[in-house]
Amino acid sequence: MQHTPSPESFRELCERHGLAVTHQRQVIFHTLFAMHGHPSPEGVYELVKELIPSISLATVYKNLKTFEEHGLIREVSLHHRSARFEINASPHHHLVCLRCKAIVDVPAEDVGPIQLKKRTPSGFRVKRYHVEMLGFCGECTKQIEP
Amino acid sequence: MQHTPSPESFRELCERHGLAVTHQRQVIFHTLFAMHGHPSPEGVYELVKELIPSISLATVYKNLKTFEEHGLIREVSLHHRSARFEINASPHHHLVCLRCKAIVDVPAEDVGPIQLKKRTPSGFRVKRYHVEMLGFCGECTKQIEP
């Protein structure tokens, strides 16, 4: 999944996931995988439109959602629909439930220090860091495997 | 800053930051600090409205922004305005520029493993973790201190 998959494997992928192989879906998928970085829906749309001028933004959104639901892509920072503010002044990290989106603070002392083994690329100056531990909270774990 | 500050200290805080001490601001601030967890603007608004029924949501937003700009609170997950998707299948972490919001991937091998020193609270089951290193990219560093 590291480089652009062949048309063949996309067909297989869709079969495996029970998805229809439409032209739009195929182009969106390949465009997405050819883009590096962290593309936005708009960004994907702009590029796809060059190949399929009639495509609609809604289709791009729908497909991104589908891909995400099937684990083919991932949203970079899981955002709750609205902004969330942090008042806690003491340094801490987060446990985030992938199911119910609950956020639980973990004091920084409870997490070992992280080390960067290489120099940060391109002169990036790190001010602070923050660990997000993703998983399932007690409640959700129960509901998944009762 | 861990528990609700006294009215006195809020006045001082405002003075220190050159902010006017308005009733609304004071109530928003104290409400915010009395809430645990990771309140949303709406959530703050709902509570503040009980004390100041005439307050507007816009005022809450403006104050949250002001507080954030002065470092009194922090947004939990810095979200770019639109969603960002990740295609990169190999495990990695992120460098995030606080100024231009650029995201740079850092291979997981370049970051030492993190250890939880205590048991996760309330049966949380961690599936994976993700380190966000926040700072300033080379470009922005130059522009801040030329």
Place this chain on the structure above:
DNA sequence: CTAACTGCAAAGTGTTTGCACTCTT
């Protein structure tokens, strides 16, 4: 043929803005 998918436009969210009015300083 049926279910899945697309395109369109309209409706939703969450957030920001412009402006007149009102308070702090």
Place this chain on the structure above:
DNA sequence: AAGAGTGCAAACACTTTGCAGTTAG
């Protein structure tokens, strides 16, 4: 008095939805 802050409504940006028409299986 001047500048900062407030409330309102309108504007915004991003995302979702309903639906009729199209396409894949």
